[in-house]
Amino acid sequence: MARWSGFLKPARTRYSLMTRLVRGVLLALFRSQRWTLDPWRPRSRKFIIIGAPHTSNWDFLFFIGATDALGIRPAFMGKHSLFRWPMTRFMREMGGVPVVRSASHNYVEQMIDVFNARDELMLVVAPEGTRKGAAKWKTGFYHMALGAGVPIVPAWVDHAVRRGGLGPEIVLTGNKAVDFARIRAYFEEKLPGHPRWQAITAGIDDDD
Template sequence: MSRIVRRLLIALYRWKGWKLEGGRPACDKFLIVGAPHTSNWDFVFFIGATHELGIKPSFMGKHTLFEGPQRRFMLDMGGVPVVRHQRGGYVQSVIEAFAAVDELALVVAPEGTRSSNGEWRSGFYHMALGAGVPIVPAWVNNETMRGGMGEPIMPTGDYRADLAKLAAFYRERMPDCARFEVLEKTTQTLDELEGNRTDD
């Protein structure tokens, strides 16, 4: 069933006619941040794009979704079971998942939902930092039917600086995207807050 679903999604990707930019990251383990997340078609794009680049993408899912008859389907589709109520929650589960394998490309939507105003949750950063893996920025523009991936960014522990690098990448790819304006302003706000703390 998972193979049938994947083939259907890849067929939809080709039918839509997206143009892909960028190449496969030169690393075996990395965290892909996909933005902006504005449409259900984003999922189809990322399945097709990763297939075209030779990447087997994985995603996080509540551990109860991996119980019973659907377990094999979820794992075959690239699911990574996470336990929310354990210490560290999603972040610790992802760190352990990266440590347990030699290859893993985990896709995360840092905005959380399609209704986001452009503010990012910081969980993705703590996952990458804790696992010691690079962050690969991925984007899709459903109006121009273009999308792709950028160069891996290794988290340094300086969230403000690393988020600014990501914001610069996305602003360059989609300068008119209101969500990425919010992302850029978030980094500026963090700079101001840090500056105030330093002055004190």
């Protein structure tokens, strides 16, 4: 287990006033925009959500609202320095999981440790890494899921028609080409012909 074992604990079950206020505002704003959400409910309580295409800062608002509606408590990775007092409790309650991003600390291994230590963890990752898109997806999420033995849950959003959705759970085979082809097929079905999907299966043999 990673030496950052103090990072493994989840947030408290009762939200602080600050967290309740922030979440309340975000959820009210999401509901006011009248999004249509594809119905789906998770079977597992531990998985990695991969959201795409990441084209707007409003993606965060959609995923907060969508996951709340689906009974999912999303988590995200954050640089460990962001979890210092007085922000420690707020960051954890919002779903933050602190990681040390340095050459000597493998963040993938850190997250595998967190998955193994918790009974519930629904981690959101944006594999494109940038709103501008990328030539290929980052594959850290894949190695986390494989190492922790958890499924991948694809999530998509279409701001033009205010529609999005999550699921189904994709259980990985360990064959990278096969797994990424399945992930791409899901996104192609939801948003056919989107130019971002080519990056999903590009460079999947690279180690990153």
